[in-house]
Amino acid sequence: MSNRGFLEKLLNGASVEWKLLGDEDFFEVAxxxxxxxKASLREAGLTPYYGANNIQDxxxxxxHEGEYVLIAEDGSASLENYSIQYATGKFWANNHVHVLRGQQNVNTRYLFHYLCIVNFVPFLTGGGRAKLTKGQLIQIPAPIPCPEDPEKNPVLQRLH
Structure with a gap:
């Protein structure tokens, strides 16, 4: 199933409004x-230390503390399957990941699943080491089902 077909099936005919990740009414970039x-300066503990591709230490x-989506800023292992991570609770984010979450009526878990199917290549800059700058990140559109009536949002109903 194509990414578009998957999204249409998930939304099940709901009205959709596209919002940029930079829209602070819908998303928080933290x-x-x-x-x-540096690894040599890290104090050992129980908190996951996230980098571009996963937990590094x-x-x-x-x-950070809460529910967030982590998107590689640079150093993603794959450009076709761009590094997207879901983090909850207390965690440490280094400077190789963007940290964001949904606001108000945008479920962060939904945001994570949507971002897993986004083609990030058009938003990347640089040559040998592709980079997703914050300026490009906030230009990525995301579909918000039933923005005027969150109670009718089929995605949020399935995620709760």
Whole structure:
């Protein structure tokens, strides 16, 4: 099934409004708290330390707490299957991932699943090491089902 067919099946005929990831009424980009720490300087702990492709280590402390989607800023292992991660609870995000979540009536888990089917290649810059800048990230559109009436949103009903 194509990505478009999957999305249409998921939405089941619901009205859709497309919003850019930079629309702060619908999405929060929480990059300001990201902090890289060299491996030799990390204090061992139980908190996952996320990089572009996955958990890199476990450290003491955290940069974020809650439910978030992590998108590789650079260093994704694959451009065709761009690195998207789902993180909950306390975690540490380094500077190689963008950290975002849904606001108000946008379920973060839905956002994660949608971003897993996005083609990021048109939004990447750079040559040898492709990069998804924040400026490009906030230009990515995402479908919001039933934005005027979240109670009718078929996606949120299935995710709860």
């Amino acid at each position: 990059n300001k708290s990201r902090r890289p720490v 476990y450290v003491d402390g955290h940069t």
